[in-house]
Amino acid sequence: MDRYAKMFSRLDAENQGAFVPFVMVGDPDLAQSEAIICQLIESGADALELGIPYSDPIADGPTIQAASIRALGNKATVADCMAVIARVRAKYPDIPIGLLLYSNLVMARGIETFYEQAQNAGVDSILVADVPIREAAPFQKAADATGISQILIAPPNATEETMQKIGEYSKGYTYLLGRAGVTGAETAANIPASELIARLNKHNAAPALLGFGISTPEQVKSAIDAGAAGAISGSATVNIIAAHLGDSEKMLSELGKFVASMKSATTKG
Template structure:
């Protein structure tokens, strides 16, 4: 079952793009994290991109770093993250779920062993932030073995060679960077020209989702207008969690409102 293909097909029929929120599994603790993830789905998220807590997230800005620290302070483990994902998958069998994480987390359990556990938990895709395409061979092989889409990143200044490699190996979706640097809602995305998306399409890359710096419905709409298949919002989502740590009910309500407004912006004219 290719949940991404099914999702994109259904959205195309409704003339919509995808809205994909990111949160850190285990933030602020494992029980509240599960409630958050369920809220995101129930509020209209088309798919999820989820992090696993790590002590040195080099591609992330301070917001997502803080989310990792909160989870690690609560002793959240990789095995607990997979157990949570399995529970969510049982209740939401059709929603695509992707992981965005770092190579040390994968290699600590052995690449094949990690991908096997991910597949067993119902994970659809894995993006490893610190592994360039030229070093992705062992991860691609494990992804192929266990039926997981290995997500590749298309930077704003991607060369033709990079585009060719993405076209050859990408599955699920292509993570299109809205700007260079680390994650964060503080710096807005520079919505790429449609020319870049056209280049991805010319190389038959998996549908592009725009990420990094997406924090408002207007930015989601601009991404869709530029030709992206959807948008990913991480730091803006995580900021809502950080702002409501002592108010769990308010946190869930605010997350629901945010997802609803972002999803509404995916409707094409």
């Protein structure tokens, strides 16, 4: 089994869902970023979703855009980010690590080359935020060649045809959008997740993780209760980093408390 399958199997046995925090690699700088990622794992994160800084992140709200700007301001490159991930992978061999990024970052290196570099760093999955499923074939091919799971997005307005394709091609997990729009903790998830999850299950899609607008333990619990395999929280995690840029010790402490509180809400029933 791959790392995602092992994680979901373990969590099922423990009657829990997954909590997956997102952070931007290189935010606020490379050294602190590595410490932050390790803190998330040590505090109970079941998997990681990591961003690669990019100058035009069209699917992201102001919080994650600001994280990209901070990382780019400190000269974080794709190679630097891969090196951080490789060190995290060496320290934590079992945790699933996913990338959420934009197609220009992949295509600038060549799709096959990028996926090979990600594989070498220990990446388990890649979600290319600005590539719809109808254009995903080259990325899917590279993912298959490297054993990486190509993560597909299930939007709240997905047609039955899209749901069917997600069921056919999804691996690792399915990123279920809790609402339309860009990322951000400011707007709560407001789509009836249970209906979307039922549609995904009908097509045997990979387990659904609910994202976009997840910022409180209550929202995590609601996602699990609706049938999601877990929840992803990005902007709320990054907000903690932004609030404590001048105090690394406080930042790590608050991130630890946040992850622990979100993870505690994943118990089913």
